Amino acid sequence: YNCESQNMERLLKKRQIRSQLVRECIAEFLGLYIAVIFGSGSAAQVITSKGTHGSYLTIQLGSALGAIFGILVARGVSGAHLNPVYSMTLCILGCHPWRKLPCYALSHLLGAFLGNALNVFFLYVNTDAIQVFSGGQLSVAGPNATAGIFCSYPAEHLSFWGGLVDQVVTTAVFLLCCVALEDRRHGPLAEGLHPVLVGGLILTVGLSMGSNCGFPLNPARDLGPRLFTFIAGWGVEVFKAGGGWWWVPTVAPFVGGVLGTLTYELLIEAHHPDTSNEESHVLMNINLRCTDCEI
């Protein structure tokens, strides 16, 4: 039985894009778009309902589960990086071509921007949830602040240097575990378990390292929504808040990503005994996962 209608097939064939890079960028875009809808959506639900429709755990679960479905939407086409830091890490390890990095990063930025723009507009602005909650005032701080739905702001106790270090350390631990999950030496994972474990990892980071400044971990997922709030009415305060906090979650995760990856490579990967040439390659799972990748 041919599981495709003639009409649908004709429609799809007309639109087919043959550029591998464009296809991958669309997949990365849609993947982060989906992840962000669920992540920001859960924050919006908890904050605008004043806790009647969720708690802090809701936000952590929403971010984690959102990432799982973002990955499942994109993985067969592009490997589902969904994070420019992760793309950069794969470039460093030689698993992804450097020339693709800017395209991927831009797709991530756009996905996070539009995911928030549409999601918020349709689900929470359009439905008045945010207006009713905030009394019509889109503010970055104070009891009715809604900017925290979209991107990270530092807790009051957090100094600038503290925040910088927090972002470096948090992303380092995150990437170290991500790279370990790809290391074939630890044996295979049941099909489809990998995305679930990445979601579990995001949940774990949220449970244990989220109270200083949220757990952005992802420059695109932080800067994209911040740009959206800047345009959508929260104004320049989104960049000024926390002493110009905005660039910390944009830059520090790249530093943390390199640190975490190198730590794993030097402590574990470097010492795997050589076996056959083919078997000695790190991070084979990525290639297995990404069925269409050019690399």
Add this chain to the structure above:
Amino acid sequence: YNCESQNMERLLKKRQIRSQLVRECIAEFLGLYIAVIFGSGSAAQVITSKGTHGSYLTIQLGSALGAIFGILVARGVSGAHLNPVYSMTLCILGCHPWRKLPCYALSHLLGAFLGNALNVFFLYVNTDAIQVFSGGQLSVAGPNATAGIFCSYPAEHLSFWGGLVDQVVTTAVFLLCCVALEDRRHGPLAEGLHPVLVGGLILTVGLSMGSNCGFPLNPARDLGPRLFTFIAGWGVEVFKAGGGWWWVPTVAPFVGGVLGTLTYELLIEAHHPDTSNEESHVLMNINLRCTDCEI
């Protein structure tokens, strides 16, 4: 060893129905019946216990886990759609014959109706839990409202158009992810992981898009229980409430389903490079799952 008693086998053989369509409809009926018992049951438990035996998360978990077991009960016979929107989506994609759609939808409606009727009658009406909670008054709004146990009502802040858009957007995101889960290009899933991921998806939608009007996502699961409450004593108010809200979760999900499916098809599926003819078919998992299907 023959894992079937002679008596049981004789009993079963007598009752055997040979019509494939009837068998599938019974499976769809029982699947949604089971899903609804757990979904509505968890709402009833939280509301009638006034939060001592659960919280908002309980309802979200109950709906998600209920769907998993509903799918596991039906999937080998009919593929376990459990949602007329999903059946329609598969028809559009050419994976399911259009002529079966009305039968499936009716089975869903009946399953959701009876699941609530029996569940409520035996577990919460019969045991006085609802009577004690509501002071004997079956009301749709107010502090002792119990109609929200069965089907969705809009939050106070929600305008009519807001609700309509919410339902379209929510179902679109839901169906987009459902279709992506079936796309073979993303690689196989470990046996039995698919139903668990669909449950996780329902949980995710509940965590991030549930505060405007619940997350019906499923016309049958909303209209069936509404009909039951209409008959069972809540009266015509179940249709009048929220400015005649009832038809929104009945109609809007179909629009959202088409939107979400087309988005995935045009952004991802359309651009999969052609490989062998057999391998190019979308949504193969469905056929693999449904061992008896006629299609």
Add this chain to the structure above:
Amino acid sequence: YNCESQNMERLLKKRQIRSQLVRECIAEFLGLYIAVIFGSGSAAQVITSKGTHGSYLTIQLGSALGAIFGILVARGVSGAHLNPVYSMTLCILGCHPWRKLPCYALSHLLGAFLGNALNVFFLYVNTDAIQVFSGGQLSVAGPNATAGIFCSYPAEHLSFWGGLVDQVVTTAVFLLCCVALEDRRHGPLAEGLHPVLVGGLILTVGLSMGSNCGFPLNPARDLGPRLFTFIAGWGVEVFKAGGGWWWVPTVAPFVGGVLGTLTYELLIEAHHPDTSNEESHVLMNINLRCTDCEI
């Protein structure tokens, strides 16, 4: 490499029991023992800590996860029924010999009894947790009641008939899903997923049908601990409470088990089309799981 020390091997060989039935009974005993330690333990933790070390969800999760590990401890030897109702169901379906049923049921009773006796004695009586909480008075009702840690008592609103029906309906839904999980027609499950799903099912029942009278589901798991509390100081009140409630969760689950199993058999199983003789057997998973079973 031989993963067994010479000393250990000699020690083990001396003790080897060759009777298949005794081996199976020991496994069933230990499985429910483990399940009950975790299930009752989580209730004890929540109640004696007055909610500072857990909430109602803790008890539901503890029961569900406890069952998973109980099954994992026993499944290779006996198939891990851990519930006389489930054993009876398998007998009816011809998957388990009737003559073994009493031995299994007794093992379950003993496991639940001793699991509570040791667990409570060592972890909560011995450590004074229960004494400090209850002011030294082991009571069945009232604000400092501790009997509910061990076995089920009906909620105040629950009539006798309401409770009886609740137990029949709850166990029927539970067993229907258990039997469906074993039906090969729904396709295989990834190795080790089956116990996890049974745990998920217990969680689901707890989330949606737990507020009337807990969710005993298992006569041995209810009567065993009740006998323990009778002996250990709570006295005859454990049998008198709720108008002689005790026999309801002891008898009603057997009725519910038959009902649920027959419902599944008549609605789904009976209509599976005949294929090859070998393939037509229901419930093959059980045999695959239980590597040593005699049957």
Add this chain to the structure above:
Amino acid sequence: YNCESQNMERLLKKRQIRSQLVRECIAEFLGLYIAVIFGSGSAAQVITSKGTHGSYLTIQLGSALGAIFGILVARGVSGAHLNPVYSMTLCILGCHPWRKLPCYALSHLLGAFLGNALNVFFLYVNTDAIQVFSGGQLSVAGPNATAGIFCSYPAEHLSFWGGLVDQVVTTAVFLLCCVALEDRRHGPLAEGLHPVLVGGLILTVGLSMGSNCGFPLNPARDLGPRLFTFIAGWGVEVFKAGGGWWWVPTVAPFVGGVLGTLTYELLIEAHHPDTSNEESHVLMNINLRCTDCEI
């Protein structure tokens, strides 16, 4: 495509350590380091945020999920024991050479020490979270106590003997289940499910046996952080508190581990019927998991 950059490969080759034991110790170190960062981190987040960024469940989930990722980081190199009690158990069963035990135990101690030292310093001391919470006073008891973030202290009601028994019983149940998870007789587990189940087991113990004195289960994970707090400013009180409590979670788990292992061996393992010589070995999963192990 060769998934390794030339530069990275050259860098890694230079650092390669050829000693199998050193490699295993580094893996054990890093594994527990990661597990402890997440475990202690979640406790720090809940306590310093005064419950706004998590609840007691957060700590239990953080410990469980942390263990999963600790195992996933180390398992291919050393089998990921992450606990000297578990290493000792494997030695007793003949699955691990005794001469490696001290090295493993020391690696665990160092991992738990440094995991806390760096984690706390960078994420909670450096960022003033602990200072702001505690008013600058690092205390072991009282409302602003922060020592409980790092290692276990007994609840007020707990007598010395009660605590000793609690630790023996808790670790016995934990190890019994761990050994059962490795017993091949229960059938295989889907790839990657084993670490998830170990995490689930830790969660279960936390849900049901955590209110007396936390659920250390692991001497290295308790003593390491205690040494850190001793040095870092909490002072000698960390050893004096609870009547010299510190040595109970350091010693009692070894006793419990032996008890639990022997219980499983004598009740289940001893009675497995002999099949072929190769198939009769217990605990084969370990060898399968640890791809590089010398044993």
